[in-house]
Amino acid sequence: MKEYIVEISPNGCLICGEPLDCEKTGADLLTELYGKLVGDYPKFYKMDSMSRLAFIASELVLRQEGKPRFTPNETRKIILANNRASLHTDLKYNATINKKDYYPSPSLFVYTLPNIATGEIAIRNKYYGESCFLVLENEEHFIKVLKTIPLESDALVGWVEYNNDTDYKCIMWIEKP
Amino acid sequence: MVPLLRVLETIIKISDNIYSPLGNTTEENFSAVMSGISGLKKYYDMFDCVESFTASAMPTRMTFTQMCIESVSQALLGTDIDTTSANVIFVFSTTKGEDLQLWEPAVAVTRHFGNKNLPVIVSNACISGVSAQIMASRLLTAGIYKTAVVIGCDVLSKFIVSGFQSLKALSAEKCRPFAPDRDGLNLGEAAACMILSAVSESKNPNGWIYEVGSMHNDANHISGPSRTAEGSYRCLTDCLDKCNIENLAFISVHGTGTAYNDDMETLALHRAGLESKPILALKVYYGHTLGATGILETIISMQAVEKCMLPTTRTGIHGNSFIKMLSGFGGCNAAVRWSLKK
Numbered sequence: 001m002k003e004y005i006v007e008i009s010p011n012g013c014l015i016c017g018e019p020l021d022c023e024k025t026g027a028d029l030l031t032e033l034y035g036k037l038v039g040d041y042p043k044f045y046k047m048d049s050m051s052r053l054a055f056i057a058s059e060l061v062l063r064q065e066g067k068p069r070f071t072p073n074e075t076r077k078i079i080l081a082n083n084r085a086s087l088h089t090d091l092k093y094n095a096t097i098n099k100k101d102y103y104p105s106p107s108l109f110v111y112t113l114p115n116i117a118t119g120e121i122a123i124r125n126k127y128y129g130e131s132c133f134l135v136l137e138n139e140e141h142f143i144k145v146l147k148t149i150p151l152e153s154d155a156l157v158g159w160v161e162y163n164n165d166t167d168y169k170c171i172m173w174i175e176k177p
Numbered sequence: 178m179v180p181l182l183r184v185l186e187t188i189i190k191i192s193d194n195i196y197s198p199l200g201n202t203t204e205e206n207f208s209a210v211m212s213g214i215s216g217l218k219k220y221y222d223m224f225d226c227v228e229s230f231t232a233s234a235m236p237t238r239m240t241f242t243q244m245c246i247e248s249v250s251q252a253l254l255g256t257d258i259d260t261t262s263a264n265v266i267f268v269f270s271t272t273k274g275e276d277l278q279l280w281e282p283a284v285a286v287t288r289h290f291g292n293k294n295l296p297v298i299v300s301n302a303c304i305s306g307v308s309a310q311i312m313a314s315r316l317l318t319a320g321i322y323k324t325a326v327v328i329g330c331d332v333l334s335k336f337i338v339s340g341f342q343s344l345k346a347l348s349a350e351k352c353r354p355f356a357p358d359r360d361g362l363n364l365g366e367a368a369a370c371m372i373l374s375a376v377s378e379s380k381n382p383n384g385w386i387y388e389v390g391s392m393h394n395d396a397n398h399i400s401g402p403s404r405t406a407e408g409s410y411r412c413l414t415d416c417l418d419k420c421n422i423e424n425l426a427f428i429s430v431h432g433t434g435t436a437y438n439d440d441m442e443t444l445a446l447h448r449a450g451l452e453s454k455p456i457l458a459l460k461v462y463y464g465h466t467l468g469a470t471g472i473l474e475t476i477i478s479m480q481a482v483e484k485c486m487l488p489t490t491r492t493g494i495h496g497n498s499f500i501k502m503l504s505g506f507g508g509c510n511a512a513v514r515w516s517l518k519k
Contacts, residue, residue, distance in 0.1 A: 072396075074411075078394070083280050084279075084280070085274075085277075085279050085300050087277055087278075090273075090277045090336070091277070093336070093340065094277070094336060097335060097336065097339045099225060102225075102227060102339075104339040104340060104342065104343035105343065106340075106343040106344045106345075109339075109340035109341075109343055109344060110344070110399060110400045110506060112273075112336075112340065113272060113300070113302045113506050113507060114300050115300060115301045115302055115505075115506075115507040115509060116302075116399050116506060116507045117507075118394070118507060118509070119394060119399045119506070119507030119508040119509065120399060122394035122395075122396045122508055123396050123397060123398065123399065123508060125396070126396045127394060127396055128393055128394060128395075128396050128407060128408065128411060129393065129394065130391075130392040130393060130394070131301075131392065131394040131507065131508070131509055132299070132301055132308060132312075132392060132509075133299075133300050133301055133507075134297060134298065134299060134300070134312075135279045135280055135283075135298035135299075135300050136280075136295070136297065136298070137280070137295050141295050145297055145316075147319070148315045148316050148318075148319035148321065149315055150315065
């Protein structure tokens with residue numbers, strides 16, 4: 001069962017289907033949401049675009065859930081998925097290793113793994129449970145695979161894709177066993 | 178989610194293959210490791226990277242798709258598995274796939290074997306190969322499929338080598354896991370495949386049995402392991418559930434040869450009370466093969482238990498089970514326990 005559903009796209013943010021009042025669009029929307037609703041986690045600015053998207057969505061889901069935050073949690077799973085893995089950041093990193101201008105960026109390289117987004121959420125919330133990133137065809141496929149994952153407790157689940165600043169999408173929720 | 182009342186299924190291994198610089202079959206690979214042959218060589222101008230590096234590379238450049246097809250084909254030899262059947266699922270473990278695409282090449286490999294199901298790809302950095310075994314066991318336990326072809330592969334590229342160089346994670350020489358003077362890892366490329374099947378527990382199956390798998394996050398740092406081994410320790414503890422420690426032959430560690438990883442694993446083993454067990458570290462033969470690592474090292478571990486011999490030290494071992502543990506970027510950790518029933 002899905003609860004506390006948050007949807008974010010470049011044009012806005014929906015919380016359980018209700019639009020949130022936002023002024024900005026695109027990549028600026030995520031910084032606006034961070035400034036308005038989070039504000040106390042400057043690591044946000046170090047994250048790549050996909051991690052920012054997943055992080056903001058997780059913050060909005062967990063605020064709605066309303067449980068005490070940042071206390072160690074042994075069982076909560078974080079399961080995220082998309083179809084393109086970390087391609088958006090992969091291409092950015094690739095631009096740092098071309099022949100003419102070779103200067104590979106370690107801070108970009110770290111984000112060329114999609115599961116870093118799950119790690120960012122685990123670190124923020126002290127979640128010691130399972131974290132897993134899957135690459136699947138689409139959301140429908142994700143829902144099907146999700147049904148096979150045993151849940152001992154409520155899990156944080158989301159489809160997170162970041163193609164570019166004007167084309168991204170995240171839907172995240174709490175999945176109840 | 179998963180129904181509580183279901184027929185109890187046991188997950189067994191039907192077949193496997195390692196396709197690496199050390200050989201095209203599991204047997205060739207194990208015998209190379211037993212003979213102390215390493216795939217690691219120094220490369221001076223591969224991929225136009227600025228610095229030279231030591232790695233285990235295939236004799237000729239091959240694509241992710243080619244490597245996967247070779248490995249799965251070899252693993253299927255001598256089995257009666259019909260990969261075109263709707264009850265067969267392909268599960269992939271990779272970090273970079275082919276030309277930064279993961280989905281398309283995985284579908285291409287799946288379709289090459291006439292399988293029409295959508296594959297499942299696990300991309301959990303260095304733990305992907307163990308994560309893929311866990312995901313496959315879940316897909317089988319849920320009763321949707323009878324057989325899972327679990328394939329792990331990553332190929333060397335300028336992208337991967339330059340990235341690890343930029344992190345200063347590579348040793349210029351052959352890596353030295355757990356040695357006091359270790360100074361980094363070596364990269365490698367390989368494909369490795371395990372074919373798993375669900376069998377009714379009532380049939381009392383023999384052979385390699387998947388006992389338990391576990392994943393935990395360190396909740397500590399995205400690119401460094403926990404100093405207190407939080408996630409890894411929890412994975413080991415989960416794997417010791419219902420385990421007769423006497424029967425545990427060894428722990429197959431990640432053993433990358435970086436200062437932090439090997440320290441963290443040592444601490445995790447101590448915290449879990451496993452400090453007296455032998456460990457098996459294989460990176461000196463294969464380098465770190467990323468998406469293939471978890472599957473490749475599980476297969477070599479199975480060979481070691483079957484032959485009652487730890488290949489690294491050529492010492493005899495006792496026990497019919499082992500734990501394969503891994504840790505990776507994103508703070509992720511995973512472990513599985515397999516046991517051999519005769």
